[in-house]
Amino acid sequence: MAITVVGSVAFDTVETPAGRRERCLAGAATYFSLAASFFTDVRVIAVVGEDFGASEQAVFDARKIDTTGIQHRPGKSFFWQGSYMDNLNEAKTINTELNVFAGFEPSIPASYGDSEYLFLANIDPVLQRRVREAMPQAKLVGGDTMNYWIKDHKPALLEVLKGLDVLLINDTETRMLTGARSIALAAGKIFELGPKILVVKHGEYGATAFFARSHSARSGALRLRSPASITTRQSGDVAAMSASTAGAKLRLPALTQTARRPPNSGMVLASSTRRVGSPASSSPSSRAS
16 A cells, blocks of 8 residues: 655744754655655655755655655755744744745656555645546545635635545634634535545644544644644644545545544654654654654
8 A cells, every 4th residue: 555645845944932943854745754654655746956965865765755756956945934933823934935846847657656545735736636637546535735725726726625535724724715613514514525534633732533424533632741843834744644644544435433543643643743854853763753
């Protein structure tokens, strides 16, 4: 069983009440693939610049992640700088530099063609749809998005949702997408758009998974003694793995109470991402801990 993820591999500079980290290896595809690698074989589609070197590649190699689909282009990798000083559940963007990501055109290696599962991380819905259509054999497809795409690119996003089995968004995005104030009511509206599973991320409070014509499952985040450089942005990318990777082992028509396991697995990993890509990490293996 293998899962292919398309998304960003980037560098973040992040400031939280616990400290500041400069140019951490980040990006939705990075955190997703590291988390998913604990459950299955992972293949990545992304683009990086010349600042992505041997030490960054070693992080993926340590988890035996297939990076054949990562394009290397002249220039700098995608960069994001943000602060969580005011609210750990809400990022304040200070600087965004798309760099090589601005011209990203996903290319699917032939060796990825037999991937049974696909995750469309938070990128332009036009690109998400293009990758989905190029991999029609995928048995289960998950996707992530954000307020920007919901607000300014909703028609294109709605087309993507038609081809998703699992959607992963946060509380605010759930309400923005549906117009419903109640998350439970919003879940019903989202099921009408295509997805059969909705995972709502609650930042430091965990996540809730809703299943069409079935139950919901809530998982709280784990309390940490040393929060170090953890951010809800990074944790959200890891939590996104839960229903699409661990959940991929469950057949959608036969979801039972065992479906509680994927959200719980996601929360365990999301609560442990504080060392990923951190300068405090002494080795690739510790970065993936």
